[in-house]
Amino acid sequence: MKFSILVNEGPFTHQCSDSAYQFTKAALEKGHEIFRVFFYYDGVNNANKLAEPPTDDRNLTANWSALAEEHGVDLVVCVAAALRRGLKDDILASGFRISGLGQLIEAGIQADRLVTFGD
Amino acid sequence: MSDNNEAPPPIPPDDDEDEFGVIKKFCYVNRKAPYGTVYALESLEMVLIAAAFDQDVSVVFMDDGVYQIKKDQDTTAINMKNFSPTYGIIEMEKEDAEEDEDMDMVWRIIVEKESMEARGLTPDDFKVEVEVLSSDELAKVMAEQEVVISG
Numbered sequence: 370m371k372f373s374i375l376v377n378e379g380p381f382t383h384q385c386s387d388s389a390y391q392f393t394k395a396a397l398e399k400g401h402e403i404f405r406v407f408f409y410y411d412g413v414n415n416a417n418k419l420a421e422p423p424t425d426d427r428n429l430t431a432n433w434s435a436l437a438e439e440h441g442v443d444l445v446v447c448v449a450a451a452l453r454r455g456l457k458d459d460i461l462a463s464g465f466r467i468s469g470l471g472q473l474i475e476a477g478i479q480a481d482r483l484v485t486f487g488d
Numbered sequence: 489m490s491d492n493n494e495a496p497p498p499i500p501p502d503d504d505e506d507e508f509g510v511i512k513k514f515c516y517v518n519r520k521a522p523y524g525t526v527y528a529l530e531s532l533e534m535v536l537i538a539a540a541f542d543q544d545v546s547v548v549f550m551d552d553g554v555y556q557i558k559k560d561q562d563t564t565a566i567n568m569k570n571f572s573p574t575y576g577i578i579e580m581e582k583e584d585a586e587e588d589e590d591m592d593m594v595w596r597i598i599v600e601k602e603s604m605e606a607r608g609l610t611p612d613d614f615k616v617e618v619e620v621l622s623s624d625e626l627a628k629v630m631a632e633q634e635v636v637i638s639g
Contacts, residue, residue, distance in 0.1 A: 375637065410530055410639065449533060470537035477635035478510050478541070485637055 372396055373476035374406040377487035379414035380429040381422075386415050389486035390432055397440050405443040405476040406433070408465075410487075413451045416444070418462035430462045437464025445472045511592055513544045515630060517638035518553035523568050528556045531639035532574055539581045542592045546629060547578060549618070550600035554607060557599075557614045572615060579616040600626050 374393055378385035393403055408415055415430055422428050436442050444465045446456065451467055458467060477483045516535050520527040538545050549557055556575070563570040582595035599618040604610070611618055621629065630636060 377639065409534070410526065450530060470534055471540065473534065473637075474514075474538060474541045474543070477514060477637075478512055478543070483635045483637070487638065 370396075371402045371404050371479070371481045373404045373480035373483040375473065375476075375483060375485040375487075376406060376408045376412040376415060377410045377485065379411040380420065382411070383488055385486045385488065386412065386429050386433075387427070389484075390429060390436070392484065392486070393436060393442065397436075397442075403440070403442050404480045405445055405472065407473045407476055408444070408446045409450055409470075409473065411454070413446045413454055413456050416446045416451075416462050416465040417456055417460055419460050434462050434464040445476075447473070511542065511544055512634045513546070513632060514538060515546045515548060515633040515636045517548045517550065517630075517636060518556055519551040519638065520556075521552040522556045522558075522561065522572065523563065523566060527639040528553070529571055531637075532556075532571065534637065534639070535578060536574070539577075539593070544594040546596040546598055546633065548598045548600070548626065548630075550603045550626070552603075552607075554599055554603050554609060557597075557616055557618070558609070559613055559615050575616050596629075598626065598629065 374389050376386055376389045380386045389406070393406060397403060414420075415433060418430060420428075420430055433444055437444050442464070446461070446465055446467045448467050448469055451457070461467065516531060516538070518528060518531050522528040535545070535547055557572065561570050561572045578595065578597060581593070582597065585591045585593040585595055597616055597618050599611070599614065599620050601620050601622045604620060611620055
């Protein structure tokens with residue numbers, strides 16, 4: 370099946386991004402296709418490479434980047450939500466790209482299922 | 489006529505799936521009060537983008553989300569931008585789509601009856617014309633959707 374994923378919360382206050390990451394990883398391991406992961410609301414903070422969580426904790430930004438590198442997953446950050454939160458290209462972690470909300474609509478159209486992770 | 493007996497060239501693969509020719513049923517579920525969190529504002533921005541893609545869009549207001557479209561909002565005391573006039577754009581898009589026979593776009597603006605009544609509101613309290621559906625009716629509408637986005 371072809372999935373798109375919507376991530377609506379940042380990497381720490383909520384479990385949202387952890388759940389989205391685990392779901393995406395499991396889907397890929399089962400042979401499903403991930404058309405795109407779209408980051409909206411505080412979800413854009415997942416793409417901030419300046420974040421330095423304690424070393425004994427998971428690093429979701431690095432995990433998402435690794436998923437992009439290993440599986441070519443398209444990680445798209447909403448530009449309007451990103452600008453509000455000070456997230457720009459020069460602090461964008463590898464594997465992420467900034468684009469418009471149209472990419473979310475396209476993700477909904479192209480995938481068999483769009484799965485939302487939020488609060 | 490060619491006397492060449494070779495098989496005709498293969499039909500090129502169908503690349504229509506890269507086109508936006510598909511119309512899907514999108515549902516945006518708004519459950520949060522308009523101020524206090526950013527969900528209402530950024531959800532509205534999402535809905536407005538939907539207008540650029542001729543899709544079948546249902547915008548649902550339920551729980552405290554019904555306050556998002558309440559008339560006469562005054563945010564001066566909390567120093568926040570009153571973005572409620574922007575919901576009028578959804579209504580304008582809806583009217584345009586209904587009038588233009590060439591437009592495939594469908595808009596529905598739905599308020600959940602139980603949420604509205606629990607907050608002492610009536611359809612006259614809203615800035616836009618709404619369809620009021622009971623929780624059971626709304627559940628049926630949601631079951632028909634292909635993409636449900638909640639904020």
